[in-house]
Amino acid sequence: MIIKSIEDLKEVKEKYVPLIKQRLGHRNGLGLTQILVCHGTACHSSESREVRRQLEQELIRRGLGDQTRVIKTGCFGFCQHGPIVMVHPGETLYCRVRPEDIRELVEKHLIGGQILDRLLYQNDSTGEKTPAIEDIRFFRAQSRIVLRNCGVINPEKIGEYIARDGYFALAGAVLHKSKKEVIETIKKSGLRGRGGAGFPTGTKWELAAAQDPHPKYVVCNADEGDPGAFMDRSILEGDPHSILEAMTIAGYCIGANEGYIYVRAEYPIAVDRLELAIGQAREAGLLGRGLFGTSFDFDISLRFGAGAFVCGEETALLHSVMGQRGEPRPRPPYPAQEGLWGKPTLINNVETFANIAAILRDGWEWYQGEGTSTSKGSKVFSLAGKINNTGLIEVPMGTTLRTIIFDIGGGIPGNKKFKAVQTGGPSGGCIPAECLDLPIDYESLKETGSMMGSGGMIVMDEENCMVDIARFYLEFSQDESCGRCTPCRVGTKRLLEILIRITEGHGEMEDLELLEELSYDIRDASLCGLGQTAPNPVLSTLRYFKSEYIAHVRDKRCPAGVCKALLDYSVDEEKCIACGLCAGVCAAQAITGAPKTPYRIDPEKCTRCAACVAKCPKQAIQKGIRKDVADLGGEAGIYAGAGGAENRATF
Amino acid sequence: MIQHGDPGETFREQKLPVKDKEKGRGALEKDRRSKQFADLDQLIGRYSREKGQLIRILQKAQEIFGYLPEEVQAYVAEKLEIPVSEVNGVVTFYSLFSTRPRGKYTLSICMGTACYVKGAQDLMDTLKEELNIDEGETTPDQIFTIKSTRCVGACSLAPILVANEDVHGRISPGELKGIIQTYRKGESVDHKKH
Numbered sequence: 001m002i003i004k005s006i007e008d009l010k011e012v013k014e015k016y017v018p019l020i021k022q023r024l025g026h027r028n029g030l031g032l033t034q035i036l037v038c039h040g041t042a043c044h045s046s047e048s049r050e051v052r053r054q055l056e057q058e059l060i061r062r063g064l065g066d067q068t069r070v071i072k073t074g075c076f077g078f079c080q081h082g083p084i085v086m087v088h089p090g091e092t093l094y095c096r097v098r099p100e101d102i103r104e105l106v107e108k109h110l111i112g113g114q115i116l117d118r119l120l121y122q123n124d125s126t127g128e129k130t131p132a133i134e135d136i137r138f139f140r141a142q143s144r145i146v147l148r149n150c151g152v153i154n155p156e157k158i159g160e161y162i163a164r165d166g167y168f169a170l171a172g173a174v175l176h177k178s179k180k181e182v183i184e185t186i187k188k189s190g191l192r193g194r195g196g197a198g199f200p201t202g203t204k205w206e207l208a209a210a211q212d213p214h215p216k217y218v219v220c221n222a223d224e225g226d227p228g229a230f231m232d233r234s235i236l237e238g239d240p241h242s243i244l245e246a247m248t249i250a251g252y253c254i255g256a257n258e259g260y261i262y263v264r265a266e267y268p269i270a271v272d273r274l275e276l277a278i279g280q281a282r283e284a285g286l287l288g289r290g291l292f293g294t295s296f297d298f299d300i301s302l303r304f305g306a307g308a309f310v311c312g313e314e315t316a317l318l319h320s321v322m323g324q325r326g327e328p329r330p331r332p333p334y335p336a337q338e339g340l341w342g343k344p345t346l347i348n349n350v351e352t353f354a355n356i357a358a359i360l361r362d363g364w365e366w367y368q369g370e371g372t373s374t375s376k377g378s379k380v381f382s383l384a385g386k387i388n389n390t391g392l393i394e395v396p397m398g399t400t401l402r403t404i405i406f407d408i409g410g411g412i413p414g415n416k417k418f419k420a421v422q423t424g425g426p427s428g429g430c431i432p433a434e435c436l437d438l439p440i441d442y443e444s445l446k447e448t449g450s451m452m453g454s455g456g457m458i459v460m461d462e463e464n465c466m467v468d469i470a471r472f473y474l475e476f477s478q479d480e481s482c483g484r485c486t487p488c489r490v491g492t493k494r495l496l497e498i499l500i501r502i503t504e505g506h507g508e509m510e511d512l513e514l515l516e517e518l519s520y521d522i523r524d525a526s527l528c529g530l531g532q533t534a535p536n537p538v539l540s541t542l543r544y545f546k547s548e549y550i551a552h553v554r555d556k557r558c559p560a561g562v563c564k565a566l567l568d569y570s571v572d573e574e575k576c577i578a579c580g581l582c583a584g585v586c587a588a589q590a591i592t593g594a595p596k597t598p599y600r601i602d603p604e605k606c607t608r609c610a611a612c613v614a615k616c617p618k619q620a621i622q623k624g625i626r627k628d629v630a631d632l633g634g635e636a637g638i639y640a641g642a643g644g645a646e647n648r649a650t651f
Numbered sequence: 652m653i654q655h656g657d658p659g660e661t662f663r664e665q666k667l668p669v670k671d672k673e674k675g676r677g678a679l680e681k682d683r684r685s686k687q688f689a690d691l692d693q694l695i696g697r698y699s700r701e702k703g704q705l706i707r708i709l710q711k712a713q714e715i716f717g718y719l720p721e722e723v724q725a726y727v728a729e730k731l732e733i734p735v736s737e738v739n740g741v742v743t744f745y746s747l748f749s750t751r752p753r754g755k756y757t758l759s760i761c762m763g764t765a766c767y768v769k770g771a772q773d774l775m776d777t778l779k780e781e782l783n784i785d786e787g788e789t790t791p792d793q794i795f796t797i798k799s800t801r802c803v804g805a806c807s808l809a810p811i812l813v814a815n816e817d818v819h820g821r822i823s824p825g826e827l828k829g830i831i832q833t834y835r836k837g838e839s840v841d842h843k844k845h
Contacts, residue, residue: 041803046820227802228765301701303703304706304710306748321703326745386769391807458768610776
């Protein structure tokens, strides 16, 4: 069916709305049981597909095929407890459902009408089991604008998206609103780019719309390169039509007829769903020529990233969309002036686009009311690292880190102490415990020395070494530096060398000054965002965790027990079975022993390669913080390549 | 019409080595090659009409050949009428492309932050030691290639090993050895993730 008007949309909506309403908790006497199975990447990896297959088979076997439907959905966000299965009516949430649990689940819940306690979510601290989603703290503190359809609709059915008022905003804009009006609404809403820098979206649209040259292009940046961030992926997997709709609205506003989604090839599920969604939208006449019977044409195609972090930077992304090396170029001219093939191009991030339809549907006044004075609306974060509830969350701007980490995230596992949370990926910084009560928005995060970034949050506990984390990020930035400009290409390399030196116990106190000085130079002189922000992990850890740096440099000690060269290895005599495997594998011949007596490691000879740790069948070799501070003797002092003042070039 | 396998003087010596003692297999190999190039032709025909599809073509070409030898790069360049240097520039820029043959299984350890803070480095060390090769290398028997990969976005399952397409989550160095063994035996791996 070709959709030509709002009436057509309403007709589709009416067909699907009872199903959706039931999933939202309405008891509408549908006489149907719906079982939602999460098919996001995390649940998919833990065999949710097999769970669904078994479920379908079992239902047919028990003769329940007619009154029960199994529906695959996008990410519920509760990834730690996946695969997630939800049964409606009753809104019962089952966690960690294995294929072998299916028989019991069908027997007890669907036939017996009782809740299967064993698979309910269990609160780790209280031991309490909760069947209803609204009683789980993880979901209670969230408010969902962008993720409203994730885990509710089947992303592979355009009808279900329309039933959630999908494509109504597009129809309203194209049929009844002028381009100016739409842009004005976006501007008034206060929406800012969710890719990290926070540029006002309405202003960007206005700039692109004001350009004369044609054709113009709309590009969706779905190159989510930050390690530990999976917001965009979940939106694309769970609600792909919301992106298509928003891009088409953007095309209408700026006068473009072509759109590109630049998506990572590492996200195969997202790519499949996007391809499917584009096909369905074309079939329904929601993409293609003459949308809603007007003269407005718009179509979208996909372009694939091939594994280069720098392509998240907009000018580099443009080169990559054109099939070239993804190297950035100086701005201005901005892409809105000169982008793809030299023509005006509007680039927005996935999450930014996901807000557009909601703003047009519910009005800018409502959106204005959400969030803080400078940052409106909500923000999606992906929680990962040392946290109980890893997953995807959406909270209003201005929520405190404490709420996110301890209420929603459920705190740190294993009774460990919270040390820092890293936001903004390799461009961001580490925020320490004293900033936990900070309400987060673009500005407040910047003040702490970090940044919003795309929304990845990695929680670290006392067992993570902050110097090592800085080194990890620098290794990433150095590896991903495209090599175009010298400050980034050479600077990140030098910065990394200093950090490696420190983690290996060869650091000097002067290195700390050098780190800071070099960081500022790289920040000020680099061509694009990658280089300008690459030193942030170093600067923020130096600011909040200087004592750890000093422990590495002065005491040659890694307080968190991570940096291998600064640890001592010893044999736990009770666990040792005197098999001699460790002695065999030790290249430095530092391990001695005889049959039936525990083996010993000579710290003088040990090179701390940890080969013995991996080999030991009884896990009897422990690594510990070095107790005796190594006497450096003649080695102490400045050696070639160190950052001492006398070794620096004078100019 | 350009002849298969003869894309230009520069890359003549880059043909796949075929061992002398396997002449019989050599003929088979030749058939396979021409089939691969026929697939590539079809692919180029399909995508070359759209602008800016070089990366897509190279991705698909890598699926056909397993990697992108200079021979294939030169062939693509010739067909698209662009300099080989441009194709090579793109191939060497993106980490997805490989110019060396890979093993039957590519074992990638996710080096995203979430995996890193949960011990991905230990996994990598174990893997390297167990297979006795370094990152980016392939075992002499052509079964395993080790790689580190960027975040795959399944952070709740950290640390992660991706074997070809299969994601194995929450694994310990000990379990890793078992997984390698099973792949080596050629069995499908039914690793319990939880």
